[in-house]
Amino acid sequence: xxxxxxxxxxxxxxxxxxxxxxxxxxxxxxxxxxxxxxxxxxxxxxxxxxxxxxxxxxxxxxxxxxxxxxxxxxxxxxxxxxxxxxxxxxxxxxxxxxxxxxxxxxxxxxxxxxxxxxxxxxxxxxxxxxxxxxxxxxxxxxxxxxxxxxxxxxxxxxxxxxxxxxxxxxxxxxxxxxxxxxxxxxxxxxxxxxxxxxxxxxxxxxxxxxxxxxxxxxxxxxxxxxxxxxxxxxxxxxxxxxxxxxxxxxxxxxxxxxxxx
Amino acid sequence: xxxxxxxxxxxxxxxxxxxxxxxxxxxxxxxxxxxxxxxxxxxxxxxxxxxxxxxxxxxxxxxxxxxxxxxxxxxxxxxxxxxxxxxxxxxxxxxxxxxxxxxxxxxxxxxxxxxxxxxxxxxxxxxxxxxxxxxxxxxxxxxxxxxxxxxxxxxxxxxxxxxxxxxxxxxxxxxxxxxxxxxxxxxxxxxxxxxxxxxxxxxxxxxxxxxxxxxxxxxxxxxxxxxxxxxxxxxxxxxxxxxxxxxxxxxxxxxxxxxxxxxxxxxxxxxxxxxxxxxxxxxxxxxxxxxxxxxxxxxxxxxxxxxxxxxxxxxxxxx
Amino acid sequence: xxxxxxxxxxxxxxxxxxxxxxxxxxxxxxxxxxxxxxxxxxxxxxxxxxxxxxxxxxxxxxxxxxxxxxxxxxxxxxxxxxxxxxxxxxxxxxxxxxxxxxxxxxxxxxxxxxxxxxxxxxxxxxxxxxxxxxxxxxxxxxxxxxxxxxxxxxxxxxxxxxxxxxxxxxxxxxxxxxxxxxxxxxxxxxxxxxxxxxxxxxxxxxxxxxxxxxxxxxxxxxxxxxxxxxxxxxxxxxxxxxxxxxxxxxxxxxxxxxxxxxxxxxxxxxxxxxxxxxxxxxxxxxxxxxxxxxxxxxxxxxxxxxxxxxxxxxxxxxxxxxxxxxxxx
Numbered sequence: 001x002x003x004x005x006x007x008x009x010x011x012x013x014x015x016x017x018x019x020x021x022x023x024x025x026x027x028x029x030x031x032x033x034x035x036x037x038x039x040x041x042x043x044x045x046x047x048x049x050x051x052x053x054x055x056x057x058x059x060x061x062x063x064x065x066x067x068x069x070x071x072x073x074x075x076x077x078x079x080x081x082x083x084x085x086x087x088x089x090x091x092x093x094x095x096x097x098x099x100x101x102x103x104x105x106x107x108x109x110x111x112x113x114x115x116x117x118x119x120x121x122x123x124x125x126x127x128x129x130x131x132x133x134x135x136x137x138x139x140x141x142x143x144x145x146x147x148x149x150x151x152x153x154x155x156x157x158x159x160x161x162x163x164x165x166x167x168x169x170x171x172x173x174x175x176x177x178x179x180x181x182x183x184x185x186x187x188x189x190x191x192x193x194x195x196x197x198x199x200x201x202x203x204x205x206x207x208x209x210x211x212x213x214x215x216x217x218x219x220x221x222x223x224x225x226x227x228x229x230x231x232x233x234x235x236x237x238x239x240x241x242x243x244x245x246x247x248x249x250x251x252x253x254x255x256x257x258x259x260x261x
Numbered sequence: 262x263x264x265x266x267x268x269x270x271x272x273x274x275x276x277x278x279x280x281x282x283x284x285x286x287x288x289x290x291x292x293x294x295x296x297x298x299x300x301x302x303x304x305x306x307x308x309x310x311x312x313x314x315x316x317x318x319x320x321x322x323x324x325x326x327x328x329x330x331x332x333x334x335x336x337x338x339x340x341x342x343x344x345x346x347x348x349x350x351x352x353x354x355x356x357x358x359x360x361x362x363x364x365x366x367x368x369x370x371x372x373x374x375x376x377x378x379x380x381x382x383x384x385x386x387x388x389x390x391x392x393x394x395x396x397x398x399x400x401x402x403x404x405x406x407x408x409x410x411x412x413x414x415x416x417x418x419x420x421x422x423x424x425x426x427x428x429x430x431x432x433x434x435x436x437x438x439x440x441x442x443x444x445x446x447x448x449x450x451x452x453x454x455x456x457x458x459x460x461x462x463x464x465x466x467x468x469x470x471x472x473x474x475x476x477x478x479x480x481x482x483x484x485x486x487x488x489x490x491x492x493x494x495x496x497x498x499x500x501x502x503x504x505x506x507x508x509x510x511x512x513x514x515x516x517x518x519x520x521x522x523x524x525x526x527x528x529x530x531x532x533x534x535x536x537x538x539x540x541x542x543x544x545x546x547x548x549x550x551x552x553x554x555x556x557x558x559x560x561x562x563x564x565x566x567x568x569x570x571x572x573x574x575x576x577x578x579x580x
Numbered sequence: 581x582x583x584x585x586x587x588x589x590x591x592x593x594x595x596x597x598x599x600x601x602x603x604x605x606x607x608x609x610x611x612x613x614x615x616x617x618x619x620x621x622x623x624x625x626x627x628x629x630x631x632x633x634x635x636x637x638x639x640x641x642x643x644x645x646x647x648x649x650x651x652x653x654x655x656x657x658x659x660x661x662x663x664x665x666x667x668x669x670x671x672x673x674x675x676x677x678x679x680x681x682x683x684x685x686x687x688x689x690x691x692x693x694x695x696x697x698x699x700x701x702x703x704x705x706x707x708x709x710x711x712x713x714x715x716x717x718x719x720x721x722x723x724x725x726x727x728x729x730x731x732x733x734x735x736x737x738x739x740x741x742x743x744x745x746x747x748x749x750x751x752x753x754x755x756x757x758x759x760x761x762x763x764x765x766x767x768x769x770x771x772x773x774x775x776x777x778x779x780x781x782x783x784x785x786x787x788x789x790x791x792x793x794x795x796x797x798x799x800x801x802x803x804x805x806x807x808x809x810x811x812x813x814x815x816x817x818x819x820x821x822x823x824x825x826x827x828x829x830x831x832x833x834x835x836x837x838x839x840x841x842x843x844x845x846x847x848x849x850x851x852x853x854x855x856x857x858x859x860x861x862x863x864x865x866x867x868x869x870x871x872x873x874x875x876x877x878x879x880x881x882x883x884x885x886x887x888x889x890x891x892x893x894x895x896x897x898x899x900x901x902x903x904x905x906x907x908x909x
Contacts, residue, residue: 012450015450068318091531092409093535102331193406218410
């Protein structure tokens, strides 16, 4: 026990405390004016806004993917099941260069999209795409086991009581997936907010337009503005903590909601 | 008998716990059986009409292909775009070799440390009840959601020449930042949750009965750990190590902040990908990237195997 | 098969780290000098071992000029810094790592090679870009990095400002001009090299504002049939300076080698290497030899127009400076 806490302190608590300590060197007004400056606010808005949107897409698409993987049989199902984890295992820098060459104006997908007048790379859409990429496994892998585990008898009961399929899915199945869906959403969201490696390659990095908060931290650092960098970091850190804390709460809630048979 | 009934509910528990940080652990036992139950005849009102099913499958596969498969294919296509020989040449450059060496070294250090402390942390959390447990678990999870840039930044604030410990370290001629220790530290931080997270649900589910039995039979603490606990968690442990290793080798943001980018010395493989990319050496850059991608693929294969083992591991050994 | 290959691969990977030189220097430099220093280090190592019989190995680190300066301040043990602009070395000096008078310790503002800012355009110059005025036409997309993080970008910005100031005669007009220019910038990369990749490889934009050497390099790497260099009649004299990091060199006992390294730049060989890599040499003789390589451009200095780096930095790139104001509107 003592060892756990010591190690945890050395590796996690002390570094994070250092971050807070550094921010406390600022007065609250200074901190506040940094955090609410237009550029910071915009970067935070871009990071959180696009992450939220990407997590939403992942929520919907993830559910569809899970549904297909769990409920249907088709050739290559196992392969696709394994493929879902690639964004998790692939180093972010590799994902960054790969997505960029794919969606750049000369890229395999970028070229046809450019003909349609859609620019992906170096626009907020590019950031959005990268965030979708890194978030997929989280929704799929949290929802999949729950859907697998769902009692088919309930569906049968609903069907035999005259509910049509639509009703069964939306009134019976989806509600029991809600904790898992929320968890997956939160994890995908948390990951996307902090993502750096895959995003910076494909983002245009224009201040106020396509500059994500982690990049702004790096920029502030190279401008020797540690106070700014740490202040933004603290805001993001608190946000991550809250998200993960909420996820752990969700887990508790899910446990009490779905009783072990 | 009590064990048996305990195990009957374990799949649910495993699944409900697992998703937290390390979702992948969630891979459920006896998938096939359950799937068999779930799959019903098409005409049944318990499944969707054919066209709907088709659309769902098509959507799922298109999405996965565009967002996941294509980027992977691009990496290999680019890496081999100038033929095998320039691919091999790129990988045998001294700088590439030094990056591979550093990456392996850093991964070994961080996996080793996280292995030991992950087991201890998981053990403390799973086998004891105490106040603030959710808080502790949240702390363990935190590096998982913290931006890698921040993970690097905190070590700069601590060990940088202007940081809290910097002057002391410099006075004693100890190099942390912009050297292997700093890179390893940042990597340990980022990969901290994986081993612990893979083990917590497993250990929780197994309870303390076996250990208690072993101790009452006169086994020492260490004996109990190596003879009873470890065999029970070995597949979960391997699983955590695997994910930890994948992340450790691929970490970019955190390492980028603390590396100093000294060529042939403190550049890891992911950093070298970026550097070569910026030097117009696209083939070389994608060659290194393809090595990392290969690593990701191997990780996935091993993971699939381990998951199967994990499922089997649910069946208690009776001897 | 696998078993046989594995030890070979492992051997390959672990070997090669055994080589150790008598002296090792770390040169922390900015982005576009990778090729230049690869060339220079080889020549210097040969010259040095010929003169002293000692082998010297020079390690390189490259990145955005500002980030590199920060890394040195945070403890990256650089014996030598060769950055994009004096301000970044001043920032290191302000932390006491380098003597405050560093720029006076070597001739010519401690900048043995110079460069300027030119335009790189696509083949045939389809948007007919000839001079700075063309950059603010609404149809022209300009690629330049972020002046907050990139040294090259600061030179770009100041070159445009200097031009506008000369042409319109007032700071307000110059500000208007630079503001209009940045309205045409679709991507703001963090470093000069990133911008070049964006323009050249990813096909974004009509014109790249670049270091002259960077433009030549891009042309060499990707072919003259794809890109043309347009030199505006008026531009800035970019002086990338270098310095020994006193604290580090003294601690490591490498001062003598480090100083010899920097002085080597002022030799014929050093100047020749600069010219070969498309940096403008200071030596008039070498300059004459390579006269044809460089377009005749009227060059103004930062001291003339902006009153030195410290002032330019504060007015333009500091917190709430003109660049920040441009991006607020």
